[in-house]
Amino acid sequence: MSRSDAALFVGIAAVWGTAFVATKAALDSFPPVTLAALRFSLAALALFAVVFAARKRWIPSGRGDWLPILAGGAFNIGLHHALLFAGQQYVSAALAATLLGLVPVATPIFTRLSNHDDSLSVTGAVGILVGFLSVVLMAQLDPTDLSASVGAGLVLASALAWVLGAVLTREDDATLSPVSLQAWTLLVGALLLALATLALPGESLTPAALSSASTDALGWLVYLALIPGAAGFFAYFRLLDRIGPIQAGLLEYAIPPFAALFGFFVLQESLAETTVVGFFGVFVAFLLVKSDSIVAALARHRERGEPVDSRSD
Template sequence: MKNRLLGAICLSLAASIWGGMYVVSKYVLDFIPPITLVWLRYIIAFVLLFAILKIVQFKTKSGGAKKGSRDWLLLAWIGFIGYFVSITCQFIGTKLSDAHTGALITSATPAFMIVFARFILKEEFTLKKTISILLATIGVIIVIGWDIDLGSYFVGSMILVGAAVTWALLSVYVKVASKRFSSLETTTYAIFFALIFTTPLMIWELQANQVTYNQEPLILLGVLYLGVVSTAGAFFLWNKGLELMDAGIGSLFFFFQPIVGAFLGWLLLHEHLDRTFFIGGLFIITGVTIATFQKNRNTYKSS
């Protein structure tokens, strides 16, 4: 139970950080193209995480787990499907739609995670998980509402669906990797591979688009926030949380994103919060609580 509570804290913090990321991303994307911004996130995150990894290995006098070709392929796959495809789709989708639409569509991620966890990790699809996902989904719908016109953002919406599916797949394979490597190793090397995959597209984007170099402090702070907090910090917390919990249960913490996003909109942008925010938030918290304290009947075995 102690590990599960720690995992719940890590996942809650990661989802909360991402909840405030849409506002920052939307602002910075007005000045920096999406793929270039993803690349900047990764170069900052990788340098920071690699330095921390080497310090930890030096202090513990450990070189990390020995990795064979299958291990490197697993880390490359996580970097490709999650940190390259999913995050790129998220940024492009947000650029072509809006933050509200992005929050609504990507909230479907937990449902995909539970399905993938059932078939890949052989996790049980219990009644409590079903009740939890239904309660949390209802809560998201209440908080965000359906007052958006998906038709006006059709291309962006489809790209955001792709982001939700691939992030769910990433989370399941992070659980697989947790049986072989530490969360810090998985996060660091997966981001390294994502950086490699992103670099050619970043170069093409900069050649195809005229970028105005703006030295406004808010842009620099936004990029640093996305690299250090939303990438290095939140990715590690998410992977650590999934290491300590079933992927199906951990998926529910993704629903904290719209709560935090709406709250920060009220706090920083003076947006209005009505009773639906609190009612929806109660549904989400209830669903997550039920899932967190259910008996662990995970049948997943490391392959």
């Protein structure tokens, strides 16, 4: 992972950490699938505006373009967010972010089943386990409390939908520019979510749904669409294409600390001691997952007397 990829990784985790609290706030005024459809419709419009302003080619051509567009739109945008937002009606923002720690655990399994060329070492697998236990610690799960079981199940199902999309989304043969690909991906997801609102009870994309929403909820909707939505997903798919689904899946371990910090500083939520311990565990998990690259870089540094280059892997 290069320095620029590492900075992108941290930036995405920070921005998406804020999205869980923003979503929880917006759900006070919007049904979950309606919120997701509105969010990604606005996000798609924003990216298409960039495409046309930059005079990029925007019409997909062939399997190389349509495969990542359809896979990312159907699974990462559509199904994932329909399930996630539905689950967030019943669980806290912090718990939802934490439960998505299933993503790095499930990704290596899905990549093996799909014969993906990404791989994970034994030490990396231990790191993933440490990270998962750390986010469970931060969630402070109570096994005797079954009231949120439906919500937790929906969030966990959304994690599997996300992994499937990440494994299937490959841009190696794409001919469109990255921003054009992501604009289409968000649009496909938004259209599928809009169709879902027609079939699901309690969902609606009528003007009344917007007019009845509070000013705060509309503000959160715009924020979700433009920052974690348009900008965040454009950055994510760029990172996914460069580092692969296993390492990109580790975002789900980096997001909960940012979600907790956002709640602490903006919403004055308390920061438990277990959360601090969990942060440390996540840091250790990253070191374990990247241990092979770190050891190799240090060995080259000792042998050649050259500065350690974080771009070597």
